[in-house]
Amino acid sequence: MLSHADSDFFFANRKAAGFNSFWIDVLCYRCAGNGNTTDGIAPFTTPGDIATPNEVYFARVDDRIQLADQYGLNVLLDPAETVGSLQLLRDNGPVKDRAYGQYLGNRYKNFNNIIWMSGND
Numbered sequence: 384m385l386s387h388a389d390s391d392f393f394f395a396n397r398k399a400a401g402f403n404s405f406w407i408d409v410l411c412y413r414c415a416g417n418g419n420t421t422d423g424i425a426p427f428t429t430p431g432d433i434a435t436p437n438e439v440y441f442a443r444v445d446d447r448i449q450l451a452d453q454y455g456l457n458v459l460l461d462p463a464e465t466v467g468s469l470q471l472l473r474d475n476g477p478v479k480d481r482a483y484g485q486y487l488g489n490r491y492k493n494f495n496n497i498i499w500m501s502g503n504d
Contacts, residue, residue, distance in 0.1 A: 384420040390447050394454040404457040404498070409444055409487065413467030433475045433483040441490065452496040459500045462487055 385393060397405060410426055412418045419425050420443060429435040451458050462484060463472060472480050491497055 384443060384447065386421075387446060387450070390450055394451055394456055398454045398456060402456070404459055405451070406459040406461065406500070407444070407447065408461045408464035410463040410468045410471070412471060413464055418468070418471075431471060431474065432479075433471065434479045436483075436486055445490075448491070448494055448497065452494070457496050457498055458494075460491070460497045461500050463501075465502065 410418055417425075417430075418427075420440065424440045424443065425437055426440045427433060427435045428437050448458050448460070463469075475483070
């Protein structure tokens, strides 16, 4: 995940180029190899356990979505990048996966610039 300053630059650049939407993977294990942000913040307080969301990580996701909104940009929000996160989802099972989906739904229900997506194809 880009820093706030880099995200601000990116969104300003995309807006100036005429874009109105972009894609964010909430979980991207393929991106950093372990799902962490570039500065080491893990998405879960217990590694690999999606029932333990890390507030610091998700506050960062919140910030990027809100920053995009300041530029009038929509976010195609993908709960988990499928290729890199599929084993994580399988390992956690349907009960925890559903709870993760409910967590995201409740967390982001009042954000007006989100378009939910899944599949990555």
